Amino acid sequence: MTEPAGHAAHQSAAGWMAEAKRRGLFRVGLPAPWGDGGGYADIAATARALTLESGDPSVGMAYAVRQIATRAFIGEHGSPAQKQRWLPALATGEIIALSLAVSEPDAGARPKLLKTRAEKAPGGWRLNGRKAWVTNAPVAGLIIVIAIVGEVEGRKRFGAFLTPRDAEGLDIQAGDDAGKHGKHCPVVLDNVFLSDDALLPVDGDAFTRLALPFRTLEDSVGLSVQAAAFETLLAKAATAAPAEADGEIGALAGFAALIHMGAEKAARALDAGPGREHHDIATLVGVKNLNALALERLAVLPGGGADSADAQRLFKWFALMATVARHARGVYQARLAERVRAGAGSTE
Structure with a gap:
């Protein structure tokens, strides 16, 4: 995987995509010979790094959606002619957005x-x-x-x-x-x-074979972006918090570590093999709900850091993400409930 390098933040999303092109990041997760031959976990890790570096989760998600769609639709299901026509331009960034x-x-x-x-x-x-x-x-x-x-x-x-x-x-x-x-x-x-x-x-069969799995692919890879956004938000809020809030900050840091670990696990599951049966639905649901609970606690952290303009921008992004694919999340949770009611020993 090609790692994003240290770089000053505060440039536009368009600037970050141009930077991703310059660094060769559009090759990440795409099949060889056009890409680096990596997987969804590599896309997730790169999207996370871009989010941390830019401080803007919309940059990480824009990158992630582009790479996932390129890999899942064209890389995995395109004809040889379609791959030859589109993957070179997508891997080099000649086509910068999909x-x-x-x-x-x-x-x-x-x-x-x-x-x-x-x-x-x-x-x-x-x-x-x-x-x-x-x-x-x-x-x-x-x-x-x-x-x-x-x-x-x-x-x-x-x-x-x-x-x-x-x-x-x-x-x-x-x-x-x-x-x-x-x-x-x-x-x-x-x-x-x-x-x-x-x-x-x-x-x-494009809806069943492509559109439905894409929802889970995007959700699973997107967890790494959400994890990075939460860490960024926590860091902003903690700087203004008084010393007596250290215990709560430490608890939130623990949540952040668990969210990050779960996000990595969900992304790795996507590379276990073809088919939706390999998607780690239990971890996906768990991380999303843990993130929501952690955000509620972070919002009331003493000191007012969560009220800053930068922090509020991140809270709004999380609120927007919570409205996307609500039906799909309900399906995931209902599926897990069925396993619990059936007496399954594991939700994996």
């Missing part, structure tokens, strides 16, 4: 409610629909769009389309966030034509 477009207005990522559709056309497909909450879309050079490609016995079938930013009819509605990394915005597809070679070869 986005995944699944969720839709008033539907979230629930497959029964998704409406974006791809209709077969001579030589390719015509895509129409609207996507919401597309991370990195304001700067994305490539967007992977999940769209309905048909129905079988009343069940929707989904494809994943590699959609270049300059595709005619693609409207990235970035507004004031145009050119900003780590931002989210709607994307509209108005009769966008894509050739047949833009469709990832997953036989109409």
Whole structure:
């Protein structure tokens, strides 16, 4: 893994992505010969390092989402031709941002409610629909769009389309966030034509094979970013705390260590083998809940350090992350509850 070097913070997210390109960090976690041949644990470690160095978890998440999507969608499921076309530019940073477009207005990522559709056309497909909450879309050079490609016995079938930013009819509605990394915005597809070679070869099963596992991949790798953000927040709040708060600061430092250890464990589980059965759901749920409890205690740490502008910015980021994928987290917890009720000796 290529490690981020020491570097002054306080530059924009765009500046950090340019720095990641300069350091060769876009090769991390991607398959050889284009990447370093590492895994998701390497992506998580690099995202954590970028978060600590920048002091901004949106930098770490923007990097993580880019690398995860590149590896999981193109590196693991792309055809040889698709890998050869896209991975060199993604690994070098020629394409500096990649986005995944699944969720839709008033539907979230629930497959029964998704409406974006791809209709077969001579030589390719015509895509129409609207996507919401597309991370990195304001700067994305490539967007992977999940769209309905048909129905079988009343069940929707989904494809994943590699959609270049300059595709005619693609409207990235970035507004004031145009050119900003780590931002989210709607994307509209108005009769966008894509050739047949833009469709990832997953036989109409893109939602089950790609979109659903991606949620767990992003959550698991994102734990390392959350761990780094909590450590940053704790350090800011502790500087203003009186000496009598040392006991509580020490307890919070213990929480931080456990959160970091759990985040590393969850990321390593992703590299154990293909398939969602290898994702460490118990650790994922445990770390997220421990982080939430630790944040509650940190918010009332004496001294007012948690009220500073920098600290409040981090609290707002955590609050935003808590609203993302609530349904998925509920599913994880329900699955663990089933194991407990069944008398399973372990939640692993």
